Amino acid sequence: MARHDDGRLPALVRDLAVPIADELGVTVLDVEFGGPRSRPLVRIIADVAEPTSPEGLDVDAVATLSRRLSDALDEHDLFPGPFTLEVSSPGADRPLTDVRDFQRNLGRDVRLTRVDDDAETEITGRLVDADDAGVTIEVDGEDLHVALADVDHGKVVLPW
Numbered sequence: 001m002a003r004h005d006d007g008r009l010p011a012l013v014r015d016l017a018v019p020i021a022d023e024l025g026v027t028v029l030d031v032e033f034g035g036p037r038s039r040p041l042v043r044i045i046a047d048v049a050e051p052t053s054p055e056g057l058d059v060d061a062v063a064t065l066s067r068r069l070s071d072a073l074d075e076h077d078l079f080p081g082p083f084t085l086e087v088s089s090p091g092a093d094r095p096l097t098d099v100r101d102f103q104r105n106l107g108r109d110v111r112l113t114r115v116d117d118d119a120e121t122e123i124t125g126r127l128v129d130a131d132d133a134g135v136t137i138e139v140d141g142e143d144l145h146v147a148l149a150d151v152d153h154g155k156v157v158l159p160w
Contacts, residue, residue, distance in 0.1 A: 013031050013044075013073070016073065017044055020068045021046055021065055025061065026048065026057065026061050027048070027100075030043075030044075030045040031045075038082075039082050039083060040083045042083055044065070044069065044085070044087045045088060046065060046087060047090055062087050062089070066085060073085065092156055095154065096110065097153050099130055099132055105127055106127055106129070107126065108127055109127075109157040110125070110137065110154045111155050113152040114146055114150050123139060125138050134149075135151065
């Protein structure tokens with residue numbers, strides 16, 4: 001049995017979650033832990049497998065992933081007592097850090113933090129393209145390409 005503070009626990013939970021998610025057409029983006037030792041919180045951040053899909057994460061898929069993963073965690077006895085499992089999609093305020101995050105937000109207004117020569121620059125505009133090389137943002141009618149290696153993080157600019 002792994003302990004709540006065991007450094008292997010995130011990898012063990014991910015190893016249980018990924019095959020279940022794959023069967024459901026879902027991708028596990030992150031595994032997070034929190035809460036008290038007496039009742040740890042296991043948070044699974046999941047999304048549709050295809051980042052450019054117009055469909056969002058299906059609530060039935062989330063419920064099925066949650067039930068099946070809860071059963072698997074119980075079966076493998078990873079926690080010495082009760083735990084709370086939370087499965088959710090990435091929130092609107094979640095930082096954009098990799099190409100998948102940017103692809104999922106094509107067409108939205110974003111704010112990037114670009115780091116080069118130890119200086120940070122914020123860029124705000126409409127995200128028009130994203131691939132392994134970088135992201136393209138329309139700023140004042142002009143397309144600006146930023147290498148992914150130069151992007152520290154981005155955020156979706158919420159309309160309110």
